[in-house]
Amino acid sequence: MSRPPTPQGLEPIESVESVTLPRGTRTVQRAGLRINIRGRSVRLRGLRVQPRGLLRWLLILGPGLIATSAGNDAGGIATYSSAGAKYGYDLIWVMILLTVSYAVVQEMCSRLGAATGRGLLDLIRERYGLGWATFAVVIILVANGGVTVSEFVGISAAVELLGINKYIVVPLAAGLIWYLVIFGSYNRVEKIFILMTLVFFAYPAAAFMAKPDWGEVARGAFVPSISTDPDYIFILVGLLGTTLTPYIQIFQQSSLVEKGVARRHYKNERVDAYFGAFFSNLMSIFMIIATAATLHAVGKTNIESAADAARALEPVVGSSAKLLFAVGLLGASLLAGAILPLATSYAISEAFGIPKGVNLDFRRGKVFFSLFTALIVVGTALALIPNLPVIQLLVAVQVLNGILLPIILVFILKLINDKQLTGDLKNTPLYNVLGWGTFAMITTAVVIMLGSQMLKLLGISLFG
């Protein structure tokens, strides 16, 4: 990596200076910078020298990686597993296409966050007024509410895999999440949840060890196969909805705002968004390959429970697949189960200007508090309905997200092209082509899906 040009009058000092402190407390070792100012040459040591090389990239990529590991939640795992089991490698091409869309959309959201310092709902409220903001809030509430339910379903599926009674554990988990967030110690516990999700790194290994037919994988990846089977289109919309979830977009934008990225320093952050999209989709593709090679290959095309989905990990961990899968699912579901109601209530309170003070005051705010509590209670209650078709429900929620997605996309594309808001960070024509292309693709898929489901209901089968 080439070193950035040194500005005039500043020469970095190569040697490391060692200063021994009196009383022998410790030694400060710090490279300094020699700087010439008004003919005076001084060595500055107090500078926060920007990290270079590998460290710099790790610092930039860190948040993206965490966001993506959180993005592969219960619904994602269910959808990718179902796609792999039912259609083998046939749907991988969608994921390849989606990687571009995902990267473009994620990048636009980050850019919007950095350019304006505001969240998506705030911007909609300020630019388009109360009516549109309320509309967007309803959409987000439905989409995120659905996903919240799916996270609690994920928790219950995970504990059932471990052989524990879900009617006891799920309400306990919900209570725990509620307590941690309201009383502010959530940030400390979050790391444990993230660690648990690292289990899913077993998927790439499983994909290789299952010895898939790589020729078939390549065909599935690069030769689009289009089927008019309503179920196929249903799963396809599910894939769209779980990859480009509205919640991830709001999250991405707000995380840039909270990270404190100023518009002048946005450039490097692009990499984070691109890498996050690439990495997360790579993981999803491995999930599809792993399930396709283990389940689809042996004729098990219908995943009905978490236990079925867990079998995809068998090639790498054998009989402990269930246990590991449960741990990962539990971690991912707890992570998203806390963040999602929190982020949703936060964004909505802000859009309506609910008065908020510092810290606890805010969380005790009436609207915030009731929204957050309601999301958790409803999520828990729905997840505890006996004999729930777990996997189908999870996929259906993703399909719902897919249907709502184009609406959110229009807002994002409109806002990012508003020069008064974004200035120099406005969309380039290429971005607009890719962004509106994504919108067109998703809308088409959703329309076809709704049409074919309708026809299916009426008992008419498309194209014989």
Add this chain to the structure above:
Amino acid sequence: MPMLSNLLRFRLVDEKGRSARLTDLAVAHLEGDYPQVTRLLFFNEGGERKSLAWREVRSIEWRARLIRVPDLEAGSPMSSAPLKEEALLRAEVLDALVLDLQNRRATRANDLCLEEEDRRLVLRAADTSMSAVLRRLTRGLYKHMSEEALYDWKYVEFLRGDPQAARHEAGKHLRITRLPPGEIALLTNQIPYLHAAELLILLPDPLAADTLESMLPERQLQVFEELDKEQATRIVALMAPDNAADLVGRLNLEEMQSLLHKLPKDRSERIIDLLRYPEDTVGGIMTNDMVTVPRNLTVAEARRYLRKKLKGPDFVFYVYPVESEESQKLCGLLSLRNLLTEDDDRKLEDIMDPFVSTLDPLDSAVNAAYRVIDSGLAAMPVVGREGKLVGIVPVDVAIEQIAPEGGTRQLRIFA
């Protein structure tokens, strides 16, 4: 009380029977506690955006939702360019972020309350409640209104979120200047950084400098980079050197150098002196804005000598007698109280306390902070090579160093 959301459903009717829908109101928001409505905005029959001065209004018929004017065609055309001295109530103020100065918090203008007084209409309060949201969404079917949620406009600051737009308004918004800088800084931590930058641009420089000093470090940098170069230089020159050094040290190299070049010479030298020490040492936390006085002066001479020097620094409790002005070699400690109460003709060296406990600039910052607090002194001097006084660590800096972080920090939800 007339609310803006209600008023926007009114029609304008002229004497010839022509009518148009009221689309917006312009107010002179830079003047007075309760800004006056200056113009009515509407679209004429040809679809052009026009404006009419408020003094043309003949009458307002609240029941019939009519505003009577003499002639709609007399209106002057409006371009879509931003207004200079006025703000548009619907387009700019309604739904915008406003600061509620009484409760020190950021909120949203869900509705605006106007008041008619002798043929004028003035902006009286902002309604920030959920009832206002419901009233607007139901187009007035829901009628509940709580007086509690009305915030007197006198204590409301409205921000556009666009630092550029604020430039020409600088110095005119003076409501927020009634708050102390620390509280303004707390407010800026609650709002998006562009709003915070806009606010800082509006403040007079000395207050802006004090506010910037109290902001959270990340927010401080974000906001600082939105300022134009001249204002940035003026503000840094007004900051305490230790706080200025912390900020300058976090800029990138080109910016740091150009800023240090532009600052007045004594300022930039003080800052550079501090930048030479690593952040976790005494040198990294101390300030070098202290007052020294030659030891051989008498009390009366010292008072005269100090009269000018005491104006600059923002924290003075002690003055430090030194060998001579050139050497700055520390030889004692003298509190301002002593200087005021002792007889005029006594020499400083006779009344000072010659036994001073000092810190070394390369000591660990945390250990030093404990020493300062344990000593019970308001500040402890820092002495470099050959006994030269290089700075002081005041007790507030020491407390900041060891107080657990996060007292005022918001829970991070998204990052």
